[in-house]
Amino acid sequence: MSGDRLARRRDSAxxxxxxxxxxxxLFAEKGFDRSTVREIGERAGVDPALIxxxxxxxxxxxxxxxxxxxxxxxxxDLLDPEYLLELLERVDRRGxxxxxxxxxxxxxxxxxxxxxRATLYARLVEPLRExxxxxxxxxxxxxxxxxxxxFVGVLLGRRSGVFDGxxxxxxxxxxALLRDTLAPDGDRPxxxxxx
Amino acid sequence: MSGDRLARRRDSAxxxxxxxxxxxxLFAEKGFDRSTVREIGERAGVDPALIxxxxxxxxxxxxxxxxxxxxxxxxxDLLDPEYLLELLERVDRRGxxxxxxxxxxxxxxxxxxxxxRATLYARLVEPLRExxxxxxxxxxxxxxxxxxxxFVGVLLGRRSGVFDGxxxxxxxxxxALLRDTLAPDGDRPxxxxxx
DNA sequence: GTCCTGTGTCATCATGTGTAGACATCACGC
DNA sequence: GCGTGATGTCTACACATGATGACACAGGAC
Numbered sequence: 001m002s003g004d005r006l007a008r009r010r011d012s013a014x015x016x017x018x019x020x021x022x023x024x025x026l027f028a029e030k031g032f033d034r035s036t037v038r039e040i041g042e043r044a045g046v047d048p049a050l051i052x053x054x055x056x057x058x059x060x061x062x063x064x065x066x067x068x069x070x071x072x073x074x075x076x077d078l079l080d081p082e083y084l085l086e087l088l089e090r091v092d093r094r095g096x097x098x099x100x101x102x103x104x105x106x107x108x109x110x111x112x113x114x115x116x117r118a119t120l121y122a123r124l125v126e127p128l129r130e131x132x133x134x135x136x137x138x139x140x141x142x143x144x145x146x147x148x149x150x151f152v153g154v155l156l157g158r159r160s161g162v163f164d165g166x167x168x169x170x171x172x173x174x175x176a177l178l179r180d181t182l183a184p185d186g187d188r189p190x191x192x193x194x195x
Numbered sequence: 196m197s198g199d200r201l202a203r204r205r206d207s208a209x210x211x212x213x214x215x216x217x218x219x220x221l222f223a224e225k226g227f228d229r230s231t232v233r234e235i236g237e238r239a240g241v242d243p244a245l246i247x248x249x250x251x252x253x254x255x256x257x258x259x260x261x262x263x264x265x266x267x268x269x270x271x272d273l274l275d276p277e278y279l280l281e282l283l284e285r286v287d288r289r290g291x292x293x294x295x296x297x298x299x300x301x302x303x304x305x306x307x308x309x310x311x312r313a314t315l316y317a318r319l320v321e322p323l324r325e326x327x328x329x330x331x332x333x334x335x336x337x338x339x340x341x342x343x344x345x346f347v348g349v350l351l352g353r354r355s356g357v358f359d360g361x362x363x364x365x366x367x368x369x370x371a372l373l374r375d376t377l378a379p380d381g382d383r384p385x386x387x388x389x390x
Numbered sequence: 391g392t393c394c395t396g397t398g399t400c401a402t403c404a405t406g407t408g409t410a411g412a413c414a415t416c417a418c419g420c
Numbered sequence: 421g422c423g424t425g426a427t428g429t430c431t432a433c434a435c436a437t438g439a440t441g442a443c444a445c446a447g448g449a450c
Contacts, residue, residue, distance in 0.1 A: 010397050010446060031300060033228050037438060047399060052439060103358075104299045104351035105226065117357045125358075139372075142360040146349055146369075146376055149361060153348015154341055156299035162312045163298075163320075165337040166344060174341075177334075181341055205416055205427050232408065242429055247409060392450085399444075407436075414429070420422085 016054045018044040023065040027098035032062055032107065062098065063115040069097040077127035078151055081179060088171035088178075091155050099123070103152040124148045154178065211249045213239040218260040222293035227257055227302065257293060258310045264292045272322035273346055276374060283366040283373075286350050294318070298347040319343045349373065 022044035026035040037058050041048030055061040076083035091100075102116035125144045132140030154174075158166045169177075217239035221230040232253050236243030250256040271278035286295075297311030320339050327335030353361045353369075364372075 012397060015397080034303070036436080038436090048438090049400080049440080050398075053397090058438065101300075102355065104348060104355055105296075106354065106356045108229070113356055120357055139360075142364060142372065143376065145352070145358040145361045146372060149349045149352030149358060150345035150376070151348065152352065153299065153346065154344045157340070157344030157347065159301070160297065160299055161301045161308055162315055163340040163344060165334075166340045169337060177337065177341060181338065181345070207427060210428080231406075233406090244409085244411095244430080245428075248427090253408065394449085395447095397444100397446075399442105401440105401442085403438105403440080405437085405439105408434095410431105410433080412429105412431085414427100416427070417425095419424090 012054065015044075015046045015050055018046050019051055019054065019061070020064055020068055022046075023061050024069055024098065025095070027062060027065050027101070028095040031101045031105065032098070032112070037061075059109045059112050062112050065098050066102075066112075066115050066119050069099060069119075077131050078124060078147060079128065079131060079179070081175065084179065085172060085175040088155075088175050091158075092171050096152075096155055096159065100152050100155060103149060104156060120148070151178070207249070210239075210241045210245055213241050214246055214249065214256070215259055215263050217241075218256050219264055219293065220289070222257060222260050222296070223290040226296050226300070227293065227307070232256075254304045254307050257307050260293050261297075261307075261310050261314050264294060264314075272326050273319060273342060274323065274326060274374070276370065279374065280367060280370045283350075283370055286353075287366050291347075291350055291354065295347050295350060298344060299351060315343070346373070 019040060022040050023035075026040050026043060029035075037048045037051050040061070041051065051058065051061055055064055078084055078087070099116060099119055102113070103120065107113040107116065125141070125148050128144035128147055129140045132143050137143060154166070157163050158174075161167065166174075214235060217235050218230075221235050221238060224230075232243045232246050235256070236246065246253065246256055250259055273279055273282070294311060294314055297308070298315065302308040302311065320336070320343050323339035323342055324336045327338050332338060349361070349369075352358050356362065361369075
C-alpha cells in the first residue's frame with residue numbers, strides 16, 4: 001500500500017490528475033479542436049504520451065474532463081439569482097468549461113457529443129425544465145433549452161472578443177441585466193399564443 | 196474585352212466566385228478550423244491552389260466570405276418579428292453563417308477576428324442598439340449585445356445536436372417563443388427588483 | 391541481490407494542413 | 421502562326437497533430 005503518499009516521484013494517480021486538470025483548462029480556453037495533446041501535456045508538466053495510456057486518447061480525455069467539471073453540481077437552476085451570479089463569476093475566473101463550448105459547436109466524435117449532451121441536461125436543462133413545469137408554463141423542456149442556449153451564448157460571447165460592452169461589464173451588473181431580459185419573471189402573465 | 200462572357204472555359208472571376216461561395220457554405224457548416232482549403236476547392240470544383248492565388252490564403256478567404264455574406268444586409272433589427280423569422284429560416288436552410296460562429300469562438304487570427312466584429316456590429320448589434328436607444332432604455336448598446344449573443348446561442352444550439360427539442364421545433368414556433376422570452380416586450384413594466 | 395510490474399521518456403509513424411513553385415494550357419494581339 | 425501573359429493543374433515541402441510502441445528506470449517482493 002504505497003498509493004497513499006502524495007508526493008511520490010512516480011505516481012500515476014497524480015499524473016492523471018494533473019493531465020485532467022490541464023485538460024479542463026485548455027478545453028475551456030480553446031475548445032476541443034484547437035487544444036492539442038502536446039499542449040495539455042506541457043501545461044500539466046507530464047508527457048503527453050501518458051494521455052493515451054491513462055485515458056485512451058484525446059476524446060476520452062475530453063469526456064473525462066467533462067465529468068470532472070460536473071463535480072460541483074448544484075441543485076439550482078439558471079433563474080435562481082444566486083446561482084446565476086455564481087455561475088457568471090466562476091466563468092469570469094476560470095473561463096467557460098468544456099461543456100459550454102459543446103453547446104454551440106457540434107463535435108465530430110459522436111461519443112464526445114453524447115457525453116456533452118448528457119452532462120448539459122443534468123446540470124442546466126433539467127433543473128430549469130423542472131422549474132418551468134412547476135410554474136405550469138407550456139412546453140417547459142423547450143423553454144429550458146432556449147434559456148440555456150441563450151445564456152451560453154452570452155457567456156461565450158463575453159469572452160469571444162467580439163462584443164465590447166459585454167466583455168467589460170461586471171458579472172453582478174450582467175446578472176441583473178440577464179434576469180431582466182432573459183428570465184420571464186413569474187409575475188408576467190403567460191402569453192396567450194393564438195394556436 | 197473578353198471578361199464579359201460568362202461561360203468561358205478559363206475565367207478567373209468565375210473561379211473566384213465559386214471558391215467564395217463554397218467557402219461561405221463550408222465555413223458555415225463546419226467552422227473555420229475544421230474547413231480545409233482542399234475541401235473548399237473540391238466543393239467549388241476548383242483547384243485549391245487558386246485560393247492562395249486569388250485571396251492570399253485561407254484566412255483572407257474567410258474574411259472575404261464574411262463580407263460576401265453581408266451582402267444581404269437588411270435594415271431591421273432582431274426584435275422585428277419578420278426579420279427574426281426570416282433569419283431563423285435562413286439559418287435553417289443554409290446553416291449559420293461564418294459570422295455567427297465568430298460570436299462564440301475567438302479566432303486565432305486577429306485580422307479575421309476584427310473583420311467578424313465589424314460585420315457583426317453593422318448587421319446585428321447596431322440596429323438593435325438604435326431601437327433600444329429610441330425606446331429610451333438604459334445602456335442600449337450593452338442590451339443589444341446581450342440580445343444578439345443570446346440569440347446566436349439559440350441559433351447555434353439548435354444545430355449543435357445537443358438540444359433535442361430545440362433542434363426539432365419549427366422556425367415559426369421558435370420565433371414566437373424567442374420573442375416571448377428574449378425580447379423585453381415594450382409594454383412590460385420595468386421589473387422592480389427588491390434589492 | 392534479482393526479478394518484475396508500474397511508470398515515465400523518447401522516437402517515430404501516418405495523416406492532414408496551408409503554402410509555394412514548377413509546369414501546362416488557353417486566349418488573344420500581332 | 422506565334423509569342424506572351426493570364427489562367428489552371430499538379431507535385432512537393434514544411435509543419436503540426438494524434439497515436440503507438442520500444443526502451444529506461446524506479447521501487448518493492450522474494
